[in-house]
Amino acid sequence: MHREDVHDYDGNVFSFASLRYRCTGCGDCCRSWNIAVDESEAARFRTQMSAFVPADRLKLKRLEGKGGTLFSLATADRACPALLPDERCQVHAAYGEAEKPGSCQIFPYTFVSTPTGVRVGASFSCPAVEVEGTTLSEQSAEIVALFERVASSHSVSVGERVPFDREHTISFSDCESLVSAMLDCLRVPASAVEKILRAVATVALVQDGLIKGDTFSLELAIERRQELIGQVLSEPPSPDRLSRALFRTLLASTAPGYSSGGSFLRSMGALGSLLGKNSVALRGGSVPAKEIETVSRDLDEEVQSLIARWMSATLESFTFFGAAAFGLPFSSGVELLMLSLSVALYLARGYAALERRNRVTVEDLRRGLRQMDAGVMHREAMPDRLARTLEASDALALLREQLG
């Protein structure tokens, strides 16, 4: 990792993703998705809010989570009952910030505890991330205080051994070196597609070595990756049916108001016909899929730079695998990352089409990343079979297709 972003507080090492953020109080995080709280937080919330709203508005949806019983303060179609008409929080206004449920205090930050310290990131589902405020590093004192007050009990952990795929594990220090090598790939002056290909080829070659029975070798992967990139680029992207079905399902799950109930994979068949026949739902309207196809896949430098920054921030935050990403092993997490970026780019083209433009702007991509992150990354759970499906799909071909 780039250690200039690492701070040591009383023996705890914090490393901050290179992102900016300051809350604008827009209230967007208090509606349209599940806000999970545990049983005791739910009981406390009901008591706090009983003075302000009738009891029937405090019936909270029960969530099927892996970590015990959870309740949701909001749903796809219902805002949190504490959200006031002026977008302030009733609990915050009446009792102070520290009395809000932990997940509300933490949003949009992400915290992943690792053997070498705490990785801090922020979710692009918040419209203020990468748009408002100073860098996370510059706000380190407040973020560390937040971690100590509440986030340590809400953070997820990565252990000394990291599941790499279903068959192999690697040490955390190898995992850290691999992430660092991927970040280096995103820093070289090149197009977004080349940067991403270089990063993904590194992971693919490490995996290839492990499958052949070799020990983890980053040096060998780096040595061989240029040849692999050449091979991949010489073939046009041709995603298979499974990849397209997975893409369509993830895309459908980003629709505003989408409810994440039901089986993810079972719904693939029903949702598979969504594209081409129907419209794609965006915030502020919907757009026929055929109009999205008229928007160019060529992306200007500013848009490509945002792609690289999003990917770097996600890697730096360590939120793309493990407990922070539905329990996915490292390699499947990288697949989900590429699939998610494909969805965000497609949505960005959708936002351009909605405004009758034929090129994607940075703002279109921000809106695409926000809708994707809110729909995909904020799901409470994904089925166990997701990792297997991701392994069998070709997310890189989908992403190359979207990157033109």
Ligand code: SF4
């Ligand atoms: S969505 Fe972001 S900017 Fe808006 S209120 Fe929530 S944290 Fe603040």
